Amino acid sequence: MTTNSPQTRTTTFAVFSTIAAFTIWGLSPVYFKQVAHVSPTEVLAHRVIWSFLLLALVAYVQKEMPVVHQLLKDRKTLLTLTVTAVIIGLNWLVYIWSITNNHIVDASLGYYLNPIVNVLLGMIFLKEKLSPMQKLALLLASAGVAWQVISLGRLPAVSLILAVSFGFYGLIRKRIAAPAVPGLLLETMIMIPLGLGWLLWLAVQGNSAFVLTDFSTCGWLVLAGVITSAPLLLFTSAAPKLRLTTIGFIQYLAPTLALMLGVLMYGEPFGHNLQISFGFIWAALLVFSSEAVLKAKAK
Incomplete structure (x- = not known):
């Protein structure tokens, strides 16, 4: 296979699309800071409404409306999607609140924790057995959370809510045939x-902050649909063409960009105790990712 083969070009395009998706997710705090003067619940409402309109247009253009109609007729699937809607709604609300209330660092920690939470949920609900390296990663991640509780005297609630809610969202969505x-x-x-x-x-x-005389705020709120849908469309179009290990490495781009924004651009504290906590989490991800690479090479 030559470097200019169609398959290589397709894979390269998929990699760049995935990078673009996680870059948008990682830089999204910049957007939410623009609407920090709007209550998180109102921002969430606009995010839902404008995302629905944009996704409806995309589904129509991509001729996916028959799939939507089919899902609507399946009561079990519709009930499951109602549950996932509540979960992702909570995730979005907490994320919006964390950005507008200067907790970007906590939000980034939540998405660093997400792969480890996925492994834990797989063990609990899918009866998946953990390898020794996965157990080590889980132990290191737990140590990172415990360090925050001991040193800072508080549970990293924002981080845990984001990680656990997104983990459950993925777990439940896996069980239904909904594109x-x-x-x-x-x-x-x-x-x-x-x-x-x-x-x-x-x-x-x-x-209401959505006042027609305030063109700037109205424009930013309408843009919530694009911020939500664009990275999803980029990711879903590219993911089937890439290995899970490739996606696994690229996904760390989002929380890394968010962390850099929080510390370097918005001046959030990142003191010694937080650095130690993040160090444990990063070590866990290094162990977790190393095993994924070794498995991929073995296959």
């Missing part, structure tokens, strides 16, 4: 009544 775009379209559709209801209530009370 990414139709699945997320239905999840946002399920959240639409709450989102519209909340925006209507804010408007009636005179507390």
